[in-house]
Amino acid sequence: MTTIETPLVSIIVPVYNVASYIDACLASIKQQTYQNIEIIVVEDCSTDDSKQALAPHLTDERIKVVQHRENSGLSAARNTGIQSALGEYMMFVDSDDIIDTRLVAACVDCALTTHAEVVTYGFTPFKDGSTETNLPYPAANLAFEATKIDGSYFSLPHFAWLKFIRASVVRSASLYFPVGLYYEDWPFHWHLGLSTQSKYQLPIDFYLYRQRGTSITGSMDKKLLDLFVIHATVINLVQDYKADKIKNTLADKIRQSHWSILTRIDNAYLADALAQAKKADKTLRLKGYKNDLTIRHILISNIVRMPSQVAFSILQMLRQVLNKRARLKVKRE
Template identity: 35%
Template sequence: MPKVSVVVPIYKVQKYIRRCIDSIVEQTFPNVEIILVNDGSPDNCGQIIDEYAKKDHRIKVVHKENGGLSDARNKGMEYVTGEYTLFVDSDDWIERNMIEELVKISLDNQADVVQSSFYYAYHDYLLYDNRYFSKNHPNKLLNNHELMYELICNEKVKNFAWGKLYKTNLIKDLQFKKGVLFEDVFWSHLVMQRVHTYVITHIPMYYYFQRSESIVFNYSLRNLDIIEGLKERHKFVEQYYPNLINESFKVILSNCLIHYNLLLLNRGIDKDGNSKKLIRSFIKLKYKEFQLAVEGNKELKIQLQFFSVHPIINICFLAIRKLFRKIKLLPQPIGLEKKNLSFKV
């Protein structure tokens, strides 16, 4: 029976950490080691995880100075001894049979990585992305080229490090980039380049908790790290997957437009307008490449044309489109499957 190492980076999650650890401790798969990395958390997280370690010999506790999520994951990887590794974020939780199911799928298919579907977990409801697959669809196997295409698109294969069972020897020497947000974008493509067989199971077994105080909901200039990550990945794509260059350009353009609009909405964080200028200059510099890439994508093509005239015109287009959808002159975009909870999480 293979061993699975579960790495949990922990920082300021006193309210949620027990739910996370309990879901791992109670796994139906017996051969698990649990590596809890206290990233200098100023609350009681350190004390809580020490208590768990006293009760369960499978738990290893690491205390370190605060260095961020990447640094905590990297530190956790130093203690991994399992044939497989699973990352779980400390405010999330997993189904009790998740590890057992993912190991079985990996062994049955000789897979390097197995991806679980997940719920976006809110306090009183869950959302499941059923736009491409339903929960009863058979597992999806991807070869390396199919995998890299899906990773770049970030729809069927997400850039998230969590929720995937990795063969440890695949990732042991690949560190997360320190000091950035969206660190997974800088890391995932380097891992996936090594993958021969990738399996997606459509049964949601990971709960991705959405809390208002998380970094996703507090916009700052650091959120622009994702654009830098996508640019860095693009250089990799140019070198190793040149036939996916247009897909990469589309994702970069989409993110540039999104973050330009977010900067407009949050004027206070970009008072001198330098960040907006940099995005606009980059789009202007790469305009011909973007124009070629969005051919066939009507929405992005329109946005690029409007933005190149003036960003406000694109904002007006998006506002009008939103209004038309609201009054049902345009169809609503396909939504996610919602499941109400009888209790609050």
């Protein structure tokens, strides 16, 4: 590649209380076969030894540390990274995860050859505590070819760390992460898809996702209620863009989310979750959203439309059945 063909890539890494993981994360980024990168570390006022763990990496001039004055959360840290990025392209890596050394090179090659505004890729989960030799790195001789994706983009996982993005798109569309809410990847994912035309997918699982017990994605507490606010935000985005063709895809994702919330959330918040699910169901119907008729979608929709006391009782029974099945599955394993 010539100098013109080696654009600067900004890799944004939010850091908060990840002293045990940041070394492996930054090592995997520094070892990328594509070298023209800037690594923007946004330190969000950690209370552990994360700052000390960063110190050995600061000899690499590609690393830039931005220090928050007060803890502001993941969304704010990513937004700070976006504001600080100088690259022609940008991507996100969570500080407890690891990336294959070929990831950036593959994304740059795809973006340059296809003129993609967004390049997506897959991930492989691994359990916290796995040793270096047990990490699920893809085969060294892996061959892959990018595929153009249009509407199918919206069916992909929402995670921000599965996207390689032309920076000019982020700025022209004023893309950002909502501060003060969990599940912030949802609106970013949909807004990015609505704001771009050229999207490609690489059939590679070059992102290694660490499965931790404290992960938000596995939460069962009050955080799940934020999803109702997030869903409403995305519905408004789709309406603003008049993107009727993707309404059914969004409806499917929201129905699946309702199932997850109502069957998983702590019992103390179930009544509140049911009330919000009822409001959301009414909004979906009034706005003409239709979802696939899967057993889960039909079941959860019918329960939500029942009188509150009846719906609550049926949900309690459903949750007991699902919990019993889960316990039996664990015993068999």
